[in-house]
Amino acid sequence: MLVNAERLAALRAEIGEDGFEEVLEMFLKESDEVVARLATPSIPEAVEADLHFLKGTALTLGMDDLADMCRRGEQGAAVDPAALADLYRRSCAALPALA
Secondary structure (H helix, E strand, C coil): CCCCHHHHHHHHHHHHHHHHHHHHHHHHHHHHHHHHHHCCCCCHHHHHHHHHHHHHHHHHCCCHHHHHHHHHHHCCCCCCHHHHHHHHHHHHHHHHHHC
C-alpha cells in the first residue's frame, strides 16, 4: 500500500489540523535528503541508519510499502536505490489525495 489512509487520518487526529501540514512538510523535507543520500555509495552503517530513519518516517505517514522495503534493507536485504527512490516518489505523490 503506497499510503495507508487510516494511519494518515490517525496522525492528523493525534497532532491536530494546524500541526499536520507542518509535520508533513518537515518529514518529507528530511526524507528527501535521506533518499538522495541513499542514491550514493556509503558505508553500511550510514545506509542502515538512513534506512531506519526513512522506515520510521514511512510508518508515521502510513507509507507501508516504503516502510517494508526499508525494513528488509535494515535486515540485510539488498535495496536498489533507484527502486527505493521511485517508491518514495510514488508514495509522496499519493499523499495529497489523502492529506
